[in-house]
Amino acid sequence: MSWYQIIGHDKIKKILQNSIINNRISHAYCFIGIEGIGKDALAIQFAKVCNCEKPIIDDGFIDSCDKCHNCISIDNLAHPNLELIFSLPTGKSSDTKGDSAYDKLSSEQIEIIKDEIENKAKNHYLPLKIPNATQIKISSIRDVKQKLSLSSFNDKRRFVIVLKADEMNIEAENAFLKTLEEPQENITIILISSKPDSLLQTIISRCQQINFSPLDENKIVRKLILDNNSNEIDAKIAARFAQGSYLKALDFLDEENRVLRNEIVNLLRISLKKVKYREELVKNLKNFLKDKDKNQINKIMQMLIFWLNDVNIIKITGNSELIINSDDIQTIQKFFKGFGNKDIPKAINEIENYITMIYRNVNINLILISLFIKLRRIFID
Ligand SMILES: [Zn+2]
Numbered sequence: 001m002s003w004y005q006i007i008g009h010d011k012i013k014k015i016l017q018n019s020i021i022n023n024r025i026s027h028a029y030c031f032i033g034i035e036g037i038g039k040d041a042l043a044i045q046f047a048k049v050c051n052c053e054k055p056i057i058d059d060g061f062i063d064s065c066d067k068c069h070n071c072i073s074i075d076n077l078a079h080p081n082l083e084l085i086f087s088l089p090t091g092k093s094s095d096t097k098g099d100s101a102y103d104k105l106s107s108e109q110i111e112i113i114k115d116e117i118e119n120k121a122k123n124h125y126l127p128l129k130i131p132n133a134t135q136i137k138i139s140s141i142r143d144v145k146q147k148l149s150l151s152s153f154n155d156k157r158r159f160v161i162v163l164k165a166d167e168m169n170i171e172a173e174n175a176f177l178k179t180l181e182e183p184q185e186n187i188t189i190i191l192i193s194s195k196p197d198s199l200l201q202t203i204i205s206r207c208q209q210i211n212f213s214p215l216d217e218n219k220i221v222r223k224l225i226l227d228n229n230s231n232e233i234d235a236k237i238a239a240r241f242a243q244g245s246y247l248k249a250l251d252f253l254d255e256e257n258r259v260l261r262n263e264i265v266n267l268l269r270i271s272l273k274k275v276k277y278r279e280e281l282v283k284n285l286k287n288f289l290k291d292k293d294k295n296q297i298n299k300i301m302q303m304l305i306f307w308l309n310d311v312n313i314i315k316i317t318g319n320s321e322l323i324i325n326s327d328d329i330q331t332i333q334k335f336f337k338g339f340g341n342k343d344i345p346k347a348i349n350e351i352e353n354y355i356t357m358i359y360r361n362v363n364i365n366l367i368l369i370s371l372f373i374k375l376r377r378i379f380i381d
Helices: 010-021 039-051 069-075 107-122 138-149 170-181 217-228 232-242 246-254 257-271 277-289 294-317 326-339 344-358 364-379
Strands: 028-032 056-058 061-063 082-085 133-135 158-162 187-193 208-211
Touching: 010 039, 010 061, 028 039, 039 069, 039 082, 039 158, 039 187, 082 138, 138 158, 138 170, 217 232, 217 246, 232 246, 232 257, 232 294, 232 326, 257 277, 257 294, 257 326, 257 364, 277 364, 294 326, 294 344, 344 364
Parallel strands: 028 187, 028 208, 082 158, 158 187
Antiparallel strands: 056 061
């Protein structure tokens, strides 16, 4: 990866580049922002540029060559000047002083961790998905401190990147605080977090804080198309759902979105039938809910909102190029002809109200029946 492959965050890239060029790199940073927007990727790139043997320098700009040994091994997350700290599962017994973070883990757990790091090496945006890894333990901090106390691999800068730093337990945080209080030459620590409120304020105040904004929707679309060969319609729908998170968009792309969207639009169609709608709605709803969890239902209801919003766009602008579900234009036009004179924003508002209920401890089947009956009243009565 080069700066160019990381989408958005142009100002932050500039700040980091300037710090390298002017030799004013901080000893500690805190990268803050929502999940899946490239904070890890940018931290790794920063470490790589600082370690590159032949960086590309041009008028206030510096980038990694991506060809030298250091670049390649940092990209592979396997360079001695790059230490990653992250949550690990609890071992068979609790850690005692002197144990390494990995001592109590089973060989299966260690294999999973290796695989996850390999995945992250291929795509720096990806999170590490290690089962039951909920805490960054003091032993992980100790391991890294131990390594940092040894002499450097070369004269370049060493980086410690703490992924999801808010997962440090209190002992780990206190141990870490000591490290921050005694900055070492040629070592930079980057804490990464989407939940800075869960970090000790004394830790954050010792770091240069860098705030990441959610990504621009169009930039997410372009990256999805470029990196995943996604078609434009799927990419646009995924990006709209992702609310600024590239990872969320990527996750969304994996599912059979169109099939799901058609299912929910079909339920709306059934609920607006002139006769015997109730029986058919109950039967189809049961099938629809069969293999879906609350998160999926939430997503699908959002899809229905976007779909109805497209009907409203046709109503207001008459311009079908502005809609998201452009593959479904015929059904949208048909719906507009039948129900375009009704209060579509009210229907959207109603769906939003019901979405908030999904996560309460309630019967989803009943909730959705009630929702569709409400929608029927808006569109028919
Ligand atoms: Zn290089």
